[in-house]
């Protein structure tokens with residue numbers, strides 16, 4: 294038998310297949326192994342400290358050492374480590390969590406279905422939308438509209454909804470022609486020369502209306518959208534965009550499914566992105582900050598009207614034939630419930646609002662840097678669009694991996710960020726971050742940008 298390698302890096306390379314990783318490059322390089330966390334900080338296996346500037350994957354809202362969440366998990370583990378919600382079964386934490394979630398949910402949400410991840414929530418929402426229209430005797434009303442650069446996960450449904458090529462390339466997707474992607478609402482990248490935000494928003498709404506009329510409103514079931522796009526490059530919609538879109542959806546009887554997987558739970562300066570952007574959703578998908586990511590849990594929230602239709606159909610068919618072994622896991626539910634209690638007791642929303650001006654001021658200041666085309670954000674969410682030429686907005690060639698280069702320099706500085714499609718550097722620190730830590734984060738990011746600059750082939 295061969296001797297097992299002893300460093301963590303070497304052992305990782307023997308057995309693990311990593312998501313979102315160039316596996317061949319990984320075999321050469323090995324992983325960054327994170328071994329512990331404290332507040333907004335994490336530490337690698339050699340003891341080096343990093344600010345977790347993306348909260349893991351936009352999710353560890355309460356940082357990495359919240360003892361109340363550990364306690365909530367321990368208590369529930371000891372009392373009842375597992376039961377489920379199939380076939381008229383339930384548990385205390387799931388009941389309490391559903392009640393709490395509905396009490397804070399955007400209007401007109403009234404009911405909750407628990408699942409385990411954002412992708413699973415998206416798949417479930419999509420299936421429920423189809424179930425709903427079958428129930429209403431509209432079997433032809435099944436097409437779905439999303440946006441380019443949207444990220445809605447990578448399962449089969451998520452892979453169709455996500456407006457990024459990597460979710461389909463090599464995976465035999467699309468399997469269905471029911472999915473359509475509109476122009477991404479990035480004013481910086483997708484507006485016409487001289488086009489104002491308002492005119493850009495109106496043009497995008499016109500595009501939606503034209504698509505709906507071309508396909509036939511009777512064939513379109515739902516519009517899926519993140520209020521602020523996250524993983525596709527932190528795209529903040531132009532002013533008036535969602536206000537103008539919603540009456541059109543209403544007019545054509547098309548559901549609005551708000552993907553709040555990143556936006557939800559205080560990130561944009563309100564409990565929900567829907568509130569920040571005046572959205573009245575029919576369904577909401579949430580995950581990540583629901584449990585501060587301490588355990589996997591996600592949810593599909595729905596309006597009373599939507600629920601009534603699927604409830605009737607389940608009675609006709611004999612059951613609602615969808616559910617997951619770990620959906621509504623009592624330990625995950627107990628941790629999520631405690632997370633929501635902490636948001637309230639520690640006034641996390643007020644804290645986010647108090648430190649946002651500092652975060653946004655430091656973010657916007659970076660737009661003066663030669664590598665930054667646009668610095669944009671809302672609440673404690675930010676993105677830097679990296680360009681070769683600030684004047685023409687020309688980007689670096691893809692093979693230059695400009696955003697990834699900067700993120701690598703950040704790592705040297707003790708800051709974890711993430712490169713996103715469109716050469717954007719994403720910034721999304723834990724919500725508990727203090728002003729002096731925001732300064733530390735941006736000081737490190739500035740040093741990283743400066744360090745990356747000499748190696749970048751800038752426009753003359």
Ligand SMILES: Cc1ncc(COP(=O)(O)O)c(C=O)c1O
Nearest residue numbers: 410411412444445446552554555
């Ligand atoms: C907006 C959005 N929707 C869905 C997902 C998929 O969530 P998960 O990775 O938990 O499947 C993500 C993940 O980043 C996301 O950002």
